[in-house]
Each structure stands twice: as C-alpha cells, then as structure tokens.
Amino acid sequence: MKKSFTRTQKARREDIVSAAIAVINREGYAAASVDKIAQEAETSKSTVLYHFKTKEAIYDEVVVTLYQTGAAIMTERIMAVETCRDKLCAYLSSNLSFIAEHAAHVNAVHRIIENGALKSDVPDAVTPLATLLSSGQKAGDFGSFDPLVTALAIRAVVDGASFYFANHPDLDFEHYINETIQLFDKATALS
DSSP states (O other): OOOOOOOHHHHHHHHHHHHHHHHHHHTTTTTTOOOHHHHHSSEEEEHHHHSSSSSSHHHHHHHHHHHHHHHHHHHHHTTTTTTTHHHHHHHHHHHHHHHHHHHHHHHHHHHHTTTTTSSSSSOOHHHHHHHHHHHHHHHHHOOOSHHHHHHHHHHHHHHHHHHHHHHTTTTTTHHHHHHHHHHHHHHOOOO
16 A cells, blocks of 8 residues: 655655755766755755655655656657557657656666666566557558567667767757657658
8 A cells, every 4th residue: 555645745755856866967876875865955864764764765766756757748648649650659759858858867767777776667668669559550550560679669769868868968859859750650651
C-alpha cells in the first residue's frame, strides 16, 4: 500500500527532490550528499532524512518522478490523437520535448543510473512502442517492417537525445524533434 502524504509533506518532498536534481546535475553524483541536498533545499539534514530515510531513497524518487511525470505527459498527448501514425508522432514529439524541457532532471537520472544507485526498475519503453507499431501495421497506417527492431531504433534515438540535449543546451530542439519525426515517418511509411 502506498503511503499518503499531507500537502505540506508533498511540498517538502518535492523541494528535496528538486534540490537533489540541482546538486546532482550541477556537481555530479559523488558530490550529492544529504548535507548538500539539505543545503540546496534550504532545510536541515534531519528534515531530509525524515522524508527520505537514505540518500538512495532520494535517488529513487528522483528517477521515479522523472519517469512518472514523463509518462503522464506523453500518455495525455498520445491518447489525444486517433491514428497510430499520429500516435507515433505524438510519442516522439512529447518524449523529446519532455527531455528538452527537463534536461537537468534527465541528466541527474543519467548520473544516478550510471553510478548503479538505482533501486527501482526503469519502465520498459520498447514493448509498448513495438505494440503501437504492430497495431499501426494491422490498421494500415504503417508499411512493412519489424516492429521490435523499429521500436529499438526509436528508443535508441530518443535515449541518445537525452544525453545529447543535456550537453547541448543551445541546440535547436524544435528542429531536432521535427527531423526525428520525419525520419521515423519515412521509416514506417507505406511502400
């Protein structure tokens, strides 16, 4: 059963997570001590440890929050369109836009995962995408291709962009997103 928090507790936890993101993004994983996170959140170490029993629990929340927030935004945009082709376009644009808009959070999650500090599982992004592509083929929206291979290619581009975006804040994100959509629109087109 998931623990419920008061509005004040939720706000404090969000402050702590935001502080952890800022510290990890700015100073790196190794520098992100509970003391530094508390200082960034303008609170005490004991308050941080009251809300999160360990530094690893904070890291877990940083990761879970990114995936939950991204999934909620993407799901809303994907469900707002009808055809599988439009859903693929919404998938790409919402995923890449989310990455661009949350570069510091994405970078912090990369650093957590790279340092093996992740306790929770990262959601499977390939299987639902392969299912969407397969459904689009059955509906006549897409041409002939291997849905799993194409889903893996899409995820490779999206995941690669998450690293690239964090290190290139002056990138023309809109251009990158439009080019990516065009690339996969052509790759999935009817012959």
